[in-house]
Amino acid sequence: MGRATTVHASTVPSDHTSGRSASHGSVKEMSLSSDGDPSDGATSLLTPRPREFGFERFQLEVTAGPDTGTSVTSTGTEFGIGTAPGNQLVLTDRTVSRHHCVITAVPRGYLLRDLGSTNGTWLVGYRIDGAYLKPGATLKVGISTLRFDTLRERVVEPLSEKDGFDRLLGKSPAMRRVFAALPRIAASESTVLLLGETGTGKSLLAETIHNASPRRNGRFTVVDCSSIPPTLIESELLGHERGAFTGAHASRAGVFESTQGGTVFLDEIGELPLDMQPKLLRLLEERVIRRVGGQEPIRLDVRILAATNRDLRRSVNDGSFRSDVFYRLNAVMITIPPLRSRLEDIPFLAKHFYEQIAAPGDAELPASFVEALVRRDWPGNVRELRGAVERAVLLGGLEGAPDSVRVSLSGFPPPSGAPPDATRRAADPTPEVPVPFRVAKERAVARWERRFIRDLLRKHGGNLSRAARAARMDRNHLREVIRRHDFTVEDD
Numbered sequence: 001m002g003r004a005t006t007v008h009a010s011t012v013p014s015d016h017t018s019g020r021s022a023s024h025g026s027v028k029e030m031s032l033s034s035d036g037d038p039s040d041g042a043t044s045l046l047t048p049r050p051r052e053f054g055f056e057r058f059q060l061e062v063t064a065g066p067d068t069g070t071s072v073t074s075t076g077t078e079f080g081i082g083t084a085p086g087n088q089l090v091l092t093d094r095t096v097s098r099h100h101c102v103i104t105a106v107p108r109g110y111l112l113r114d115l116g117s118t119n120g121t122w123l124v125g126y127r128i129d130g131a132y133l134k135p136g137a138t139l140k141v142g143i144s145t146l147r148f149d150t151l152r153e154r155v156v157e158p159l160s161e162k163d164g165f166d167r168l169l170g171k172s173p174a175m176r177r178v179f180a181a182l183p184r185i186a187a188s189e190s191t192v193l194l195l196g197e198t199g200t201g202k203s204l205l206a207e208t209i210h211n212a213s214p215r216r217n218g219r220f221t222v223v224d225c226s227s228i229p230p231t232l233i234e235s236e237l238l239g240h241e242r243g244a245f246t247g248a249h250a251s252r253a254g255v256f257e258s259t260q261g262g263t264v265f266l267d268e269i270g271e272l273p274l275d276m277q278p279k280l281l282r283l284l285e286e287r288v289i290r291r292v293g294g295q296e297p298i299r300l301d302v303r304i305l306a307a308t309n310r311d312l313r314r315s316v317n318d319g320s321f322r323s324d325v326f327y328r329l330n331a332v333m334i335t336i337p338p339l340r341s342r343l344e345d346i347p348f349l350a351k352h353f354y355e356q357i358a359a360p361g362d363a364e365l366p367a368s369f370v371e372a373l374v375r376r377d378w379p380g381n382v383r384e385l386r387g388a389v390e391r392a393v394l395l396g397g398l399e400g401a402p403d404s405v406r407v408s409l410s411g412f413p414p415p416s417g418a419p420p421d422a423t424r425r426a427a428d429p430t431p432e433v434p435v436p437f438r439v440a441k442e443r444a445v446a447r448w449e450r451r452f453i454r455d456l457l458r459k460h461g462g463n464l465s466r467a468a469r470a471a472r473m474d475r476n477h478l479r480e481v482i483r484r485h486d487f488t489v490e491d492d
Contacts (some may be wrong), residue, residue, distance in 0.1 A: 194306065
């Protein structure tokens with residue numbers, strides 16, 4: 001099996017839904033022109049617009065442990081370390097997890113992240129969840145010690161000249177990087193795995209890939225794996241014959257069979273039950289299914305896209321997701337970063353949403369409002385940003401200080417002295433304007449989750465183990481939620 005192609009990118013729903021020069025081994029974004037665009041505050045006529053994304057290749061050498069002397073050079077932006085065959089550096093150290101940690105070349109440098117490993121990833125004597133590496137850094141995984149070094153060989157990838165692709169929008173280099181790759185990805189028949197937090201735009205990106213593909217005239221069917229009861233998911237996906245189970249009064253084609261010639265998008269694939277995963281693996285490999293209760297094989301002509309807000313490598317480690325299914329899904333992987341890591345897109349997106357919602361003749365979007373948006377974190381990501389702009393337009397919240405913006409737009413606790421109606425709206429996150437049920441639910445859950453984790457960590461002094469025991473949560477899952485909301489903990 002060939003290595004996966006990994007694209008770290010930003011995608012932005014446009015409907016309901018810097019290049020910093022570094023040195024000595026850090027990632028650089030090369031600028032080959034001076035066609036700056038001052039419209040978003042992130043670039044100006046004096047700041048050349050990046051045309052390419054470039055970084056130096058890096059190398060990992062095992063300096064201690066069972067695999068001493070092994071050395072592997074990166075071939076892309078992401079480099080996995082573990083005992084599973086799909087990693088770039090495959091170790092035989094039994095104290096290393098299957099997917100132990102990963103190093104990713106990003107604009108700020110080389111980001112090392114632990115993947116919920118059993119024995120942890122250690123850097124300069126500290127167990128870490130994430131850190132940026134410098135050349136010459138040594139890290140410890142299991143009983144093995146690795147040395148990280150950059151090479152003098154550069155890898156350069158193009159950035160799109162455009163600030164959009166179909167309904168996707170963004171000015172950031174990460175966004176334009178995926179725009180440059182999308183035509184090739186869409187034109188292929190490859191399975192694509194989309195990773196990213198809730199609200200980053202995975203569903204819209206999947207639809208964009210379908211619309212730009214040769215299958216654009218076929219059906220695009222979305223399956224939310226988290227919303228189908230486990231007892232019904234096999235019938236929903238594969239179909240069933242009459243009499244296959246109680247209530248099966250007639251034969252019925254499943255999702256894959258009814259989408260012949262089109263694209264099936266498996267949203268929240270990380271929630272797929274374990275007993276269904278072998279059947280999905282066969283489908284991915286052979287493009288053949290059998291209906292529940294049926295004997296005849298049915299050949300399929302479908303393309304499969306999948307998405308999850310989990311890192312499936314962590315799920316492989318904890319046994320909730322099969323490694324062979326992960327490798328088969330991971331032919332092409334696009335990781336969509338959260339909005340808080342690409343703040344330069346916020347002014348551009350806010351202006352776009354405002355123009356969609358505001359009435360003709362309305363004043364321009366106030367700069368103070370945009371500045372308040374940039375200073376906020378966005379647990380609901382781009383979807384939450386659009387909702388904030390929409391509520392501000394409809395409820396008259398565009399003017400005022402950042403605190404008043406937070407009250408009127410996001411359901412945050414109001415400042416002392418706020419009128420009773422503001423207090424009531426802040427306590428009740430129900431949207432003031434009609435939105436799809438799923439969107440409203442995800443916004444409310446994201447806000448509640450952040451408050452819950454914040455209070456939990458405060459109560460237990462930031463100690464991960466005590467907090468996990470008190471919340472009756474798996475320690476690795478709690479760590480993942482904490483990272484999603486950018487909290488820090490004492491990881492003992």
